[in-house]
Amino acid sequence: MNIVSAGDIEKYAYCPLSWWLSKKHKSVYDEGIKKHKETGKELQEIKRKEEKLKLYEKYVLFISISATIVALFGLSFLYGKMEETWNVFFVVLAFLWLYNSLFFLYKAGKSSILRARYEKVILLSSVGAIMIASFSVIFSLPPNPDIGRFAEILALLWVISANLLFYRTLNISEEIIEKKIKYAPINGKIEYIGNSREGKEMESKKYGLRGKPDYIIKVGDEYIPVEQKSMEANHPRFSHVMQVTAYCMIIEDIYGKPPPYGIIKYSNRQFKIPYEERWKNIVMKIRKNMLRDMEKGIAHRNHNNARKCATCARREHCPERLA
Ligand code: SF4
Structure with a gap:
């Protein structure tokens, strides 16, 4: 079974062409990478x-x-x-x-x-x-x-x-x-830090997915993935919901218990995304389409949303952009 990364699911859910271009132009998320590293460091310090x-x-x-x-x-x-x-x-x-x-x-x-x-x-x-x-x-x-x-x-x-x-x-x-308090409930334990030396990539053979959530907190006997985004948002973005659902699927397979929800943390607020069958089905559909495009060797824009293109990190290199 081909294993697809949760990060790629996020990019493809935003726009298939954005995912395709990300393979050639990797350094567009410098700010995000820096932020992720800082979070990883701080979480490691808390764990220590x-x-x-x-x-x-x-x-x-x-x-x-x-x-x-x-x-x-x-x-x-x-x-x-x-x-x-x-x-x-x-x-x-x-x-x-x-x-x-x-x-x-x-x-x-x-x-x-x-x-x-x-x-x-x-x-x-x-x-x-x-x-x-x-x-x-x-x-x-x-x-x-x-x-x-x-x-x-x-x-x-x-x-x-x-x-x-x-x-x-x-x-x-x-x-x-x-x-x-910034990262987890006080009774929660920081179980896994993606951006750390011990943070190995997690893989689900059952779903054909892999990835490193920013971190996983353990509350009681539940494992909750948390994805941190450096941007501000007043509602959860679809592509981020897909990414956090992919992490929930990986956790379900690895720990043998489905998490009740995953968390997306934006710089201004955070959202609990219930782990639901409908989201799982869409993640699996995105995965299938991505593998199909990989085989074809090309991907195209699948939307007519100019606002999406205006804020797209890959618009500079995009031949199909709308803005
Ligand atoms: S600029 Fe628009 S079409 Fe191009 S990759 Fe970004 S979202 Fe897709």
């Missing part, structure tokens, strides 16, 4: 910071838990043994907590969907069990004020580091929110 944030959050959690354990350890040496009954109580509680983790682990093992959902519960539950168990063990040791004081100072330093790191995560979060 989000990864850093996740790592910092893990460190904060780890340091805080360690500090709490060390602090308890110190307290036990300062104040000595607790009563036997309390010791038994904490041991039983730790076992119950551990049983709770095992129960969720068993449930998660039954289904891969549940595994992801229970992951955090298992982690928190296990940490809880470990803490309670440590609590009961360290409080059964004889008092030693020197070790106790040393542990308390250590825990204090640990807490200070956790707070500094937490402060840094807050700053990064703010930076991310400010930049990300």
